Amino acid sequence: MKTSNHSFIGTIGHYLVITGFLFLITGCNNGPSKDKTSKTESEEIVKVDNIYWNVKAIHPDGKSLDVKAFDEDGKSIEIKAIQDSDQDNFLDVKAIVDGEKLPVKMLEGTSQFVHVAAINNDGRKYFIKAITAEGEKLDVKGVARFGNIVIMKAITKKGDFYGVKAISPTGQLNDIKGIKIARGDREMALKGIGIHAHVKAMHPATNEDDFEYPKKNTKKTAYKSDFNRIIWNIKAVTADGKNLDVKAFDAEGNKFDVKATQDSKQHSFMNIKAFVEGAELPVKIMESSDEYAPVNAIGKNGTIYEIKAITDDDVQLDVKGISRSGNIINVKAINENGEFYGVKAFAPDGKLNQVKGIKIFDRKIEMNVQGHPVFAHLKAISQ
Numbered sequence: 001m002k003t004s005n006h007s008f009i010g011t012i013g014h015y016l017v018i019t020g021f022l023f024l025i026t027g028c029n030n031g032p033s034k035d036k037t038s039k040t041e042s043e044e045i046v047k048v049d050n051i052y053w054n055v056k057a058i059h060p061d062g063k064s065l066d067v068k069a070f071d072e073d074g075k076s077i078e079i080k081a082i083q084d085s086d087q088d089n090f091l092d093v094k095a096i097v098d099g100e101k102l103p104v105k106m107l108e109g110t111s112q113f114v115h116v117a118a119i120n121n122d123g124r125k126y127f128i129k130a131i132t133a134e135g136e137k138l139d140v141k142g143v144a145r146f147g148n149i150v151i152m153k154a155i156t157k158k159g160d161f162y163g164v165k166a167i168s169p170t171g172q173l174n175d176i177k178g179i180k181i182a183r184g185d186r187e188m189a190l191k192g193i194g195i196h197a198h199v200k201a202m203h204p205a206t207n208e209d210d211f212e213y214p215k216k217n218t219k220k221t222a223y224k225s226d227f228n229r230i231i232w233n234i235k236a237v238t239a240d241g242k243n244l245d246v247k248a249f250d251a252e253g254n255k256f257d258v259k260a261t262q263d264s265k266q267h268s269f270m271n272i273k274a275f276v277e278g279a280e281l282p283v284k285i286m287e288s289s290d291e292y293a294p295v296n297a298i299g300k301n302g303t304i305y306e307i308k309a310i311t312d313d314d315v316q317l318d319v320k321g322i323s324r325s326g327n328i329i330n331v332k333a334i335n336e337n338g339e340f341y342g343v344k345a346f347a348p349d350g351k352l353n354q355v356k357g358i359k360i361f362d363r364k365i366e367m368n369v370q371g372h373p374v375f376a377h378l379k380a381i382s383q
Contacts, residue, residue, distance in 0.1 A: 053081035053091065053166040053201060055176065057130035057138070057154035060162070065133075065154065067140060067164060069095040069104075069118045069126035077118070077126055079104065081166035081174065081201035085326030089381065090358060091166065091201040092327065093176060094118070095126055104128065106142045106150055106178045108186050108194030114142035114178075116152060116199060123191035130154035130162065140164060142178050142197060147264035148271065148379075150178030150197045151208065166201035174201040175208070179269060181360060181377055198360050200327075203382050205268035232260035232345040232380060234272065234355060236309035236317065236333035239341070244312075244333065246319060246343065248274035248281070248297045248305040258283065258297070258307060260345040260353065260380035268382040270345070272355065273297075274305055283307060285321040285329055285357040287365050287373035293321035293357075295331060295378060302370035309333035309341065319343060321357050321376065329357025329376045345380035353380040 056064035069077040081091045082101070094101040095118030102118040107125075109115060118126040129137040142150040143161060153161035166174040178197030180187060187195045235243035247255040257275040273280040274297035281297040288294055297305035308316040315336070321329040322340060332340035343355040357376030360366060365373045 051083040051169065053083060053168045053174065055079045055081060055093065055164065055166055055201075057140070057162040057164050060160075063133070064167075065130045065138070065162070067128060067130050067154070069102075069128055070137070071124075071126055076131075079118075079128065081176070083168070083326070085324075085328075087325040087328045088168070088172065088174065089203050090327045091174065093166070093199045093201055097126075102126070103190070104199040105190065105193075105195045106152075106197040106199060108196045113139075113155070114150070114196050116140050116142065119190055119193060121191065123193060125193065130164070138162070145178075145180070145264075146208070146266040147262070148180045148269045149205075149208070149264075149266045150180065152177050152199070173204060175204050176201050177208075179360070202268065205266060205382050208266055208268065227264050230262040230267075230347065232262060232267075232270065232347050232351075232353070234258045234260060234343065234345055234380075236319070236341040236343050239339070242312070243346070244309040244317070244341070246307065246309050246333070248276065248283075249308055249316070250276075250303070250305055255310075256297075256305065260355075262347070267347070267351065267353065267380075270353065270380040272345075272378045272380055274307075276305065281305065282369060283378045284369060284372075284374040285331070285376040285378060287375040290320075292318075292334070293329070293375055295319045295321060296372075298369045298372055300370065302372065304372070309343075311335075317341070324359075327359040329359065331355050331357055331378065352383060354383050355380055 055067040057067055058064055067079050069079055078096045081093050083091050093104045102120050104118045107115045107117055116128040128140040130140055138154045138156055140154050143153045144151045152164050164176045166176055179200050180197050234246040236246055237243055246258050248258050249255050260270045260272050262270050272283045274283055281299055283297045286294045286296050295307040307319040309319055317333045317335055319333050322332050323330045331343050345353040345355055358379050359376050367374050
């Protein structure tokens with residue numbers, strides 16, 4: 001929703017206004033509010049009650065196992081997925097220690113499966129375990145990587161895998177998994193600790209449980225995946241159902257393809273790239289003082305390519321980040337009347353993903369790419 005004279009990025013750091021009555025959420029017993037969010041009209045932070053989703057491992061017989069973080073003395077610490085807006089598709093997972101929310105990450109390492117731990121400000125690690133009815137602690141680890149997704153499971157002594165889920169107060173289930181932005185093994189360093197992936201709670205993906213996971217203590221690597229790449233088309237969808245091409249434009253007006261790339265069996269979280277003269281350039285939502293945040297591809301020399309949708313009569317429409325709901329930035333094409341068109345990724349076989357900006361961190365700027373500050377990562381994610 002368009003607002004007056006206030007920049008999208010400037011206000012988005014204080015992003016949630018609840019319109020209408022917000023029911024109090026007490027003891028995590030009530031469901032999320034359905035009220036909409038919009039940009040704020042001031043720099044005041046509008047507080048929103050968090051909705052805490054429980055984190056459980058699911059036994060094959062349907063029973064749930066508690067999932068906790070543990071310190072070196074064996075003391076257990078609560079793990080929760082936290083919903084802080086009207087969207088529940090991409091939630092942070094945190095350990096809660098004395099009221100402080102600690103990030104949960106997959107750690108860089110050389111073992112077959114990757115450790116999962118919460119990390120405090122002193123670099124102290126609290127490893128994540130599932131607890132059986134008999135009190136046995138099961139390792140919770142990243143067991144297989146498929147593109148940008150690292151599958152997370154609780155592992156029994158026999159090497160059986162149990163899924164790890166976030167469960168809302170109303171019974172909705174999200175998958176808990178590792179998310180990668182970087183192509184290599186290391187995402188970043190946090191308090192001197194190498195981080196392999198960020199742990200998030202996301203809507204279930206229909207194809208991910210069909211994968212063949214490597215067994216514990218076998219020679220089969222968890223991270224090798226032979227796959228023939230699939231290219232998805234990016235389109236803006238008009239109110240009457242027309243699909244408009246989305247392209248990248250350089251300063252001279254030359255246009256280039258913009259595509260989502262499926263590089264593994266999973267298609268719930270895919271990169272979006274601009275294909276420019278043989279190079280695949282990252283597409284990001286940029287930090288800006290503009291009312292709406294520009295969506296650009298960034299060349300290796302720092303060259304900026306504007307992302308536009310093209311109408312049938314060759315009019316170029318801006319593609320922008322127009323509003324924020326928690327970790328999700330809503331991306332739209334904007335016509336000459338200020339109306340918004342959704343932006344989607346279409347697979348060759350007709351599957352459909354939504355194109356969104358993704359925030360990994362709480363901070364305003366996610367990273368810098370070739371000297372340009374990036375506010376969010378553009379991805380094609382499950383609807």
